Amino acid sequence: MDFSQVELTSDQLVFEKEIRELISQNWTPNLAHIAVDHDRMPKSVRMEMSRRGWIHPELAVEAGGAGLGEIELEMITNLFDEYYIPANVSSSLLIPTLEKFGSQWLKDNVLPGIRSGELTTCLGYSEPDNGSDMAAATTRAVQDGDTWVINGQKMWTTWGNESDYVFLLTRTGAVEEKHRTLTMFLVPMNTPGVEATPVWILGGGRTNVTFYTDVVISDNYRIGPVNDGWSVMSEPLATEHGAGVVTEGVSPVNGSMGAGFSRVFQKLVDGAIQWAASRTMPDGRSRLEDPLVRAALAEAMLDLEMCWNAEGELGKPMSAEALAKHADKLADMAAPEGLLDFGVDGSIAAGIIASERQHAPGTAVYGGTTEIYRNNLARRLGLPRPY
Amino acid sequence: MDFSQVELTSDQLVFEKEIRELISQNWTPNLAHIAVDHDRMPKSVRMEMSRRGWIHPELAVEAGGAGLGEIELEMITNLFDEYYIPANVSSSLLIPTLEKFGSQWLKDNVLPGIRSGELTTCLGYSEPDNGSDMAAATTRAVQDGDTWVINGQKMWTTWGNESDYVFLLTRTGAVEEKHRTLTMFLVPMNTPGVEATPVWILGGGRTNVTFYTDVVISDNYRIGPVNDGWSVMSEPLATEHGAGVVTEGVSPVNGSMGAGFSRVFQKLVDGAIQWAASRTMPDGRSRLEDPLVRAALAEAMLDLEMCWNAEGELGKPMSAEALAKHADKLADMAAPEGLLDFGVDGSIAAGIIASERQHAPGTAVYGGTTEIYRNNLARRLGLPRPY
Amino acid sequence: MTLVLRRNDYTLSDEQGQLVDMLRSLFTEQSTIDVVRAAEPLGFDQNLWSTVQDNGLLTISIPESVGGDGGGLVELVLAGIEIGRTAAPVPLIDHVVTMRLLSALKGTGVSIDALDWKAALAGDLIVSLAPISTWELGSQLVPSGAVAKAVVAFKDGAIILMTRETPAAQAQNEGCAPVAWWSPNDEDVLTTTLLEGHEAVDIWELAHREWRIATAASLVGLMAISSEIARGYALDRKAFGVTIAKFQAISHQLADIHMDVVTARNMTIKAAWLTENEPDFRPELAAMAMAHATRAALRSTAKAVHVHGGMGITNEADISLFYRKVSSWSLVGGGIRRDLDDISTAIDHRAQELVVTALTSSNR
């Protein structure tokens, strides 16, 4: 048991200073943009980070990292949050998978770039007709000698318009065989026949539909055995869900998605506090002294602390639902200004509230709906699979 | 559309006065006992009511009623509520069923007493191993010439210790045939072999397990065809659920169960208001001026109004859940006194809150769990049967 | 102590049924989702407004004495529900409620010279109400304030009329409602005091209640259509080999939405009838109808979005449009917090009743 403050070493303090400088020179924070989960780290920042081995600093220098540790990784996450920079997500998920299942060719030619952060990836799991039910995938890959021909369509290919590779779930047998005829590929996005069309979502974020039309790739891009895609995909999927997080160390215990949403939640609460601090009641006192405002803010802070204490997979549904609940409640607290967009006359920080109300519904579906998470949790509790 | 006050006729005013007198002479209200759904109307009151045809006043005088109308029936319900007298429930459900399915013998010998209220009934549907799933009933009835021999056990036979008859669901074929081998009987509770054992529940109410051991009854007591018990039972069950309530007239639209729970909810809110009115804040002002107390009470009143506006079957789950929610919230509002039993030093009206917290969980299961109600509602919305 | 019974009749008369049928087909045909989308970001469609004018919908709930057709608040509520069902980009509710208030003022002899009455009655000049009085902000956020040239507000005990040559600039919002900041201190604004004193308070409060009830009605319509859309999607969409409506995790959400729609509709209708016919009886019903419609619409449309899974959060999905509308339509009136404050007047009323009961019960 240990909740003490980490005494940063002098090296770590230097590391912090360097990152702050690197960011300042390459990036202007946009305070209106608090829900950054559909943006990608700006390329200029990424390249500078990559050059120093800081995209995955915990990796050895030879492996594209900087031989640093868990603390530096957490420092980066926190600094990115402070400067409103989207974190680096999908690529990290894939490194262990590529190490375990990747072809030698992928290991030699692509993995190093992913480790260093020079190359970026996106995830191609869901399809328009198959959201959470990935075993129903229909995007087809047909072997043709040493190559594969891929045809199909993927939904929710976030960053699909600006990634080097897509981690693609394909069907290599009968659809009826469900998870037994799936095969994974790492498809270069610049292959002819790959196209990304924007899908705009509540809150203004962009994701994509990606189309794969007679896309021909070498067998080198296959990850894992043919028809064993389910095994290949399960580990990054579980990591994305936040499973297996250990409850010790400096990382938040509520999983990567949960922690991300909790950070947004913190900004929502901060925005609401700033609203209250800048408003007076009819009697002239600050809204910070209004008992009902205090109760609303205290409840939000309580739920925020609860979210930080949710373990692993629990972090995502709990923080998604807390975010939605308090976006509504705080919008009401700040009514009528709570409905105004950021930057509009009179909105002050309340724009964060309105924007978060738009962002919140998405958090309950990204990476699987909250219902899927509850199904999974029920399974982990030893309950039978629901009908 | 009409929400106007009913101008009571002079006859109705006399009727009200007579009932008040009748009650005053036969009954002392127990203010500590707000959730009366497991008690039966006291016999002295019932007999006096029955003598005047007021148990079912809407029936013709010849049929055991008083030839009065819907308004008089609603007056009785309200007056009973005012004096904390349990309403007359199960027997009313059975009259249409007996008229439709009862044997001539039952119609001649039992129905008149049920109509007038001289005879009382209880319901024998659920079994220890079959709660909401009534089609799984195993209490067996075996025909033996002109008689039937019944063996089995029923759960939740509320009033089973003080009723003249039990409306009994039995199995007359293979259990595997589910609802196709059920048969209904009206079994006299004084038949040898019928026994009621108390089951005490949260909040102090009594219900019963009833045991049926080699109970021999004449075929006269059968209601409806052999193996058609499902049809016989469905109408009173639907009525109990509050289905088919019309949204016009003087009756509340939220069904008999919903209205009953809403009346209890009103008493809970009244108790909380009385608590607030009798308490001062540290600065000496009344708790009625505490903004957080006001908000808690206003939310409760809002939900109460919502419950009164829930139609038919919706009334029960909505009022059950609102009751539970506000029993918790108001107990918190009145903490620490909110935890004290009625009549205890310092509890004042707060005893109502503590007692309601105990009563509330039951309301979510009586007559079927809230899950069953949601299943039923989903069916009515045209959604497929859940797995 | 004597029993008091009230009728609980929520049914529509034949005339009311016909009105609903007419409105349903008019808005379904004219206020299609494409029209609504095209009217964003302002949230106003002039063609649809002309249709509303041409069909005489602006005078349905205006007294005959001032040039209206003599209908009442109930009719306005029925219109409000239909407007909500299509998220129609027309300020009918704000306009008519304001005209009803001005008509009441006229009825007491107040002259409203600052306004071209005929143009307002016809809807050629749009008027709106500033439902809450948050003058501590300096300005007032006014629903339909970005399309209105006249706004009626309550300030320092008086009903005032603010007019401008052109509507104020819209304050951007997620629901693309034509809200705008108005201030009597603005140099473009001409302000007239219409009425002061107790009578002004009474007339204003009644208008505020009417605004809440009619706005609640529009939220009821939003919820109702969202419920239908979500139900349709759940029946169509398959996952794990079956229609998702078979999952209790989905079907129970749809059941919850339905419960919210029914109760919000009934509370709104009841509040409208009683405010119209017995304005002194339970004045808190207006705030209750609005508070419940607000919370129910917020959670129901969120559930309706969620039932759609990922599809629900795309801008292409109709359901996301209805979701966006809710907070703009509901919060501009000040939100549930202010409604609860008004509901809490009922606590004091009930506390007095309970004391009376306690005293009289010993004399039974």
Next chain:
Amino acid sequence: MTLVLRRNDYTLSDEQGQLVDMLRSLFTEQSTIDVVRAAEPLGFDQNLWSTVQDNGLLTISIPESVGGDGGGLVELVLAGIEIGRTAAPVPLIDHVVTMRLLSALKGTGVSIDALDWKAALAGDLIVSLAPISTWELGSQLVPSGAVAKAVVAFKDGAIILMTRETPAAQAQNEGCAPVAWWSPNDEDVLTTTLLEGHEAVDIWELAHREWRIATAASLVGLMAISSEIARGYALDRKAFGVTIAKFQAISHQLADIHMDVVTARNMTIKAAWLTENEPDFRPELAAMAMAHATRAALRSTAKAVHVHGGMGITNEADISLFYRKVSSWSLVGGGIRRDLDDISTAIDHRAQELVVTALTSSNR
């Protein structure tokens, strides 16, 4: 501006793990559901208390300087969870928290002559705390006040000690907790002022936080066992031909309960460690742990009852006993409303931080 990182390590040390094992088997064996039932209505079992005494559990979290074993708040929290798991009818938490407070007073040189220290340390004389100061009621509702002969409270800026020859009479409650009204004005009560001034406030507030955290721990235990009971029932019980755990309407409730248990446990452990090791850091964590444990226990045990269907509301069912305990154990500390009031001090703290950030961010 410099980054601040903190560790997030919720794991138990080997010694802590052994303590939990010992407590788990002790209470599971000695505080069976029959023992708990037999101890009602008072909610106290002398035999179990003797066992607690004999096993040295009362000195685990008491400083060595005053005769204890030198453990801290974290150990008390671990004990609290185990007590909650069996709803053990012993006032260990109230007693030990109070003894820790008195030990702290002794540490500052306050003499506590009005109390037989040796008897109190051994548990032969039970002491308790009056966690909130509701003197406007005249008396204070004291947890364990119906079994304690000495109660420490805070009144008019001072820490006071009230003693009686025999415990006060229990105030009946649904959870059968040994709560009682205590008043310094009672003629049976002898009152001593122990400490006044700022130091008294600080020591009192820390004790109050400790009481909340340890009581939250007992609620965590109640919830955890309720979760396990409900899960077991859902796996056993069949309806419509299958185990009810297959219905999402059931399994998702069990998932929700689990989420509440995990978060409540983690928040309590974190609050305990930080209150013990860095009492000035985020003082609101104690109130947060208590508020969350309270609401989570209220809703989780209610769900656990509900998962049982009708069986859950019978007095025979174990789950109904745990349900009853929750409100008595949680509300005697004043309820969530008071916790939120303390949590709201964090708002002011954060508001200041945000101003600082706003100022400094321009200098970045």
